[in-house]
Amino acid sequence: MSLYTQNGLEKFKGDVKILSPKEDISRGAQTAFTFIKKDAQKFIEFAAKSKHRFTLRHVHEGKLNAVRVSTHYYNNESQINALMETLDAYLES
Numbered sequence: 001m002s003l004y005t006q007n008g009l010e011k012f013k014g015d016v017k018i019l020s021p022k023e024d025i026s027r028g029a030q031t032a033f034t035f036i037k038k039d040a041q042k043f044i045e046f047a048a049k050s051k052h053r054f055t056l057r058h059v060h061e062g063k064l065n066a067v068r069v070s071t072h073y074y075n076n077e078s079q080i081n082a083l084m085e086t087l088d089a090y091l092e093s
Helices: 002-010 038-047 077-091
Strands: 016-018 030-035 057-059 066-070
Touching: 002 016, 002 030, 002 057, 002 077, 016 066, 030 038, 057 077
Parallel strands: none
Antiparallel strands: 016 030, 030 066, 057 066
């Protein structure tokens, strides 16, 4: 699911920057990204209040101001699609 998440984030290339490794050998279950012009913590709050009520982690260590998405075997494409819709709504706000 992390590859699916990264592919979804690529559609927002001018607005977000993927921080996690993209190559298969290095990619794990977590995907971290940051915003070019918006605040990660505000997105996490926005996502938590959305109809899907996402739980995301703010990565502030090293002054990253990033979002961590943890995908697991029980996540599916429709959940990632919903996250991408929420991200799009945040960027439009």
